[in-house]
Amino acid sequence: MKIPIKTATRRFAAALLAIAAASSFAGICAAADTTALQVVVKYADLNVSSTAGATALYARIHAAAEQVCRPFDTRDYPFKSVKAACIHDAIADAVIKVDQPALFSIYNAKTKISKPIMLVAR
Numbered sequence: 001m002k003i004p005i006k007t008a009t010r011r012f013a014a015a016l017l018a019i020a021a022a023s024s025f026a027g028i029c030a031a032a033d034t035t036a037l038q039v040v041v042k043y044a045d046l047n048v049s050s051t052a053g054a055t056a057l058y059a060r061i062h063a064a065a066e067q068v069c070r071p072f073d074t075r076d077y078p079f080k081s082v083k084a085a086c087i088h089d090a091i092a093d094a095v096i097k098v099d100q101p102a103l104f105s106i107y108n109a110k111t112k113i114s115k116p117i118m119l120v121a122r
Contacts, residue, residue: 037071039064041094054102058095058110065090 041064046053065087072083088111095107107113 037068039068043098048098048100049102051102051106054100054106057098057103058091058106061091061094062087065094 041057041060043053043057043060046057048054048057068090069083069086072079072086074080074083091107091111095103
């Protein structure tokens with residue numbers, strides 16, 4: 001005798017499979033950093049030491065992160081959280097690479113997460 005599986009159970013099973021797939025995909029991406037998608041964000045035209053310039057650069061970085069993380073764009077909840085994490089990590093990495101105090105301030109204000117300023121003497 002077969003017991004019918006309810007729709008909620010099917011959705012739960014599908015969600016678990018999606019989470020497992022996302023986790024394995026994230027692991028593959030982390031292991032293969034050389035194949036990570038990248039977008040070059042140009043900012044030579046901006047004065048990133050000013051608030052206005054840093055705000056404009058943050059907007060460009062955010063748009064680039066959205067573009068890079070677009071493969072995770074789906075209606076499934078597990079992938080939404082993966083996409084959000086992807087965008088957050090991409091923005092944080094870019095802010096650290098640019099290494100400008102004004103950009104750190106904009107990042108901290110937008111994300112409510114404090115990133116330390118890591119200036120390097122040149």
